[in-house]
Amino acid sequence: MSPRQEVWVGGVVMLLAAVIFTQPAAWSGSGALVGRHFDLQGTVWLISAAPRFGPGGLDLLSGLPEGARYARLDSWTLAALARALSWLDPVRVHNALQVLGVWLSAWAAERFAAALGARAPASWLAGLSYGMSGLAASALLEGHVYHLLDPFLPLCAWAWWRASRLDGRAIHGALAALGFGAALLTTAYHGVVAAVLVVVIGAASLWRRELRAVPAGVAALGALAFGLPYVFVFLGAPDEVAVSAPVPAAGLLAFTPPSAELDRIGHSLSAHLPATTLALASLCPFLLREHLGWRRLWLAGAACAVLALGPSLSPPQGAVAALPAAALQLIEGGALLRFPVRFAWGCSLLWGALAARAAMALGARLPAAPFVLIALMVVDLGYWGGMPGRQRSQPAGAPSAYAGEGPVLDLLPEHMGRQDELSAQLQALVCSYQVWHRRPIADDCVTPFPDRNPRIALSRGLVAAAARGEGAAYLRARGFVAVALHPDLFAAGDRARLLTQLGALDPAPAISLDHGEKIVVYTISSDRGPRP
Amino acid sequence: MSEAPAAPPLRLTVRLSADAVVPGRVVEVEAQWLGEARRLSLRDDGAGGGGDLPADGIFVGELRGARPSLLPIAVAVRAAPEAEAAPVWSGVFRPMVEEDQLHLRLIDGPGGLRAAETLAAPLGExxxxxxxxxxxxxxxxxxxxxxxxxxxxxxxxxxx
The missing domain is CATH 1.20.5 (Single alpha-helices involved in coiled-coils or other helix-helix interfaces)
Structure with a gap:
């Protein structure tokens, strides 16, 4: 194959691999949400809602009565894509982005490996390692599709690797800055990973006195142009997030194959690195001895691996050792990086690319070697990584009782026990319903803190008002025309009380049992009092 | 508003394990399932389904129906069939797959009996x-x- 043919063949192979890895996303269309955990519902809500956001992220259809301001989004790239694709069904967009994200990221990594000298089929190992890593699987299952939209990290790594060599040019510095900025806008984690790559590769280049002023200066200026506005917007957002819980300690087990229990109770969060990637990366000192510049890439990957272990290591005896990631907690906003395991995106990319280059070195002597290694990688991803067998689908839609117009207040219980994620689950559920019923709601669909969700205070007020027989006036005063009761979630006594008290608002409420939940929607008739 | 698709089925196996086998103990489950209160007595006589073995201290029972998004469940224990029911656990279960499982472990602590959710534990392992x-x-x-x-x-x- 000619190098030009390799580009397109690599693209087709990565597309096929992405379709298999993400299945059934490619053919689920708009009928099913593909993913496993409840953040998936929030992401689909964001895809649905982002096109209507006003200046400063203001959304007047959620967070009622005042509206919610989503200035601190996880992914500006996803918001921009959602706006561009607003004519498509949001579930279809989400499912398509799963495939496209994995494909583009894998293809970009494959091209990065090709730039390092790996030729097909050895270069495919890089695409499989990065685009279909344990973190990619986590993003699919958790519903964080924007983490997959990242061909920008490979672009940044390649461009900065070129810029930091003696033959580096200004265009390489500019492309590195572009890759960094785009990664940052895709998710802050990718931006920080890109920064780590830039620092380690740049330091190694300085050490060898290869870093030239022009490409480095262009890269620095470009990075500042992206980074400074981002930091100002992010840290200056009015809804500053308070982070109280400590960042959890990690361990080497984060890199091992994910288990069924991790899917059940651990949000599927795993940085599983394919054994093939690890084995080849560990043999780089022998296989790539004469290859220019592999050490700095290897070191940058190692730095990401160490950071992925988190701020501390907790052996069974309880002793805690501080790790480099602890330093991140000391900088402004560093505490927001609550999932340091995501630094492993960096090592899956860099070690994956080096693994591909090492496989190429093996293939030069033993032509069958790359094929053997690809077969091992397939076992790594399919059996040990468990994809696509870990994917799940959820029916898409909202209970039919929501049919109607005007703002609706969802009435749900507050959790009092140890099910500390229940509030977030309920919030995701209610917000996902809005994708289909399209009525204004009280929930702030992004805040992770129940006490900052307007629905909670409104619900308390409504329950108290309904007990006094003033439920309708309470709702009218706040602009709501209906209340959606989720009766199954309440304790029996509360349920009976609410059904009785809310029955005074609407003697013939809409009741539905479809879409997985019983919903009773009480609509206030307009002739029972003046609107505010 | 989209057409409601056929609700996927759910077979939920509830298991409650205790360290000691107490003769006469009764374990009751109440689930609020799509608007309907469903009650179930967990069995430890080999007839509870879901791999129940007789007198192994693990009470087992199965609930079946259209899969709800969230399923509130309460579990109570009676020392004997006529004794007063003591609530030991309640929570909201989120079914993930067609054949899902809720595992609880009974703890006899200073405050009395209570149960805690545990990880999946196939019998004997x-x-x-x-x-x-x-x-x-x-x-x-x-x-x-x-x-x-x-x-x-x-x-x-x-x-x-």
């Missing part, structure tokens, strides 16, 4: 042992792959 075996096998696989790579490198060197 501890979950952490299963986890450890999987992880150990993963390390074994990694060593095997490393061996293959080293072998390929050595073979290539011989041919060079």
């Amino acid at each position: 501890r979950a952490d042992a299963r986890e450890a075996a999987w992880t150990a096998a993963g390390f074994g696989w990694a060593l095997f792959v490393l061996g293959v790579c080293v072998g390929l490198a050595l073979l290539g060197r011989e041919r060079a």
Whole structure:
């Protein structure tokens, strides 16, 4: 194959691999949400809602009565894509982005490996390692599709690797800055990973006195142009997030194959690195001895691996050792990086690319070697990584009782026990319903803190008002025309009380049992009092 | 508003394990399932379904129906069939798959009986042992792959 043919063949192979890895996303269309955990519902809500956001992220259809301001989004790239694709069904967009994200990221990594000298089929190992890593699987299952939209990290790594060599040019510095900025806008984690790559590769280049002023200066200026506005917007957002819980300690087990229990109770969060990637990366000192510049890439990957272990290591005896990631907690906003395991995106990319280059070195002597290694990688991803067998689908839609117009207040219980994620689950559920019923709601669909969700205070007020027989006036005063009761979630006594008290608002409420939940929607008739 | 698709089915197995076998103990489950209160007595006589074994201290029962998004469940224990029911656990279960499981462990502490949710535990096997075996096998696989790579490198060197 000619190098030009390799580009397109690599693209087709990565597309096929992405379709298999993400299945059934490619053919689920708009009928099913593909993913496993409840953040998936929030992401689909964001895809649905982002096109209507006003200046400063203001959304007047959620967070009622005042509206919610989503200035601190996880992914500006996803918001921009959602706006561009607003004519498509949001579930279809989400499912398509799963495939496209994995494909583009894998293809970009494959091209990065090709730039390092790996030729097909050895270069495919890089695409499989990065685009279909344990973190990619986590993003699919958790519903964080924007983490997959990242061909920008490979672009940044390649461009900065070129810029930091003696033959580096200004265009390489500019492309590195572009890759960094785009990664940052895709998710802050990718931006920080890109920064780590830039620092380690740049330091190694300085050490060898290869870093030239022009490409480095262009890269620095470009990075500042992206980074400074981002930091100002992010840290200056009015809804500053308070982070109280400590960042959890990690361990080497984060890199091992994910288990069924991790899917059940651990949000599927795993940085599983394919054994093939690890084995080849560990043999780089022998296989790539004469290859220019592999050490700095290897070191940058190692730095990401160490950071992925988190701020501390907790052996069974309880002793805690501080790790480099602890330093991140000391900088402004560093505490927001609550999932340091995501630094492993960096090592899956860099070690994956080096693994591909090492496989190429093996293939030069033993032509069958790359094929053997690809077969091992397939076992790594399919059996040990468990994809696509870990994917799940959820029916898409909202209970039919929501049919109607005007703002609706969802009435749900507050959790009092140890099910500390229940509030977030309920919030995701209610917000996902809005994708289909399209009525204004009280929930702030992004805040992770129940006490900052307007629905909670409104619900308390409504329950108290309904007990006094003033439920309708309470709702009218706040602009709501209906209340959606989720009766199954309440304790029996509360349920009976609410059904009785809310029955005074609407003697013939809409009741539905479809879409997985019983919903009773009480609509206030307009002739029972003046609107505010 | 979209057409409601046929609700996927759910077979939920509820297991409550106790360290000691107490003769006459009754375990009751109440689930609020799509607007309907469903009650179920968990069995430890081999007839509870879901792999129930007689008198092993693990009470088992099954609930079936259209899959709800969230399923509030309460569990109570009676020391004897006529004794007063003591609530030991309540929570909201989120079914994930068609055949899902809720595992609870009964704890007899200073404050009386209570139950805590535990990890999946196939009968006769501890979950952490299963986890450890999987992880150990993963390390074994990694060593095997490393061996293959080293072998390929050595073979290539011989041919060079």
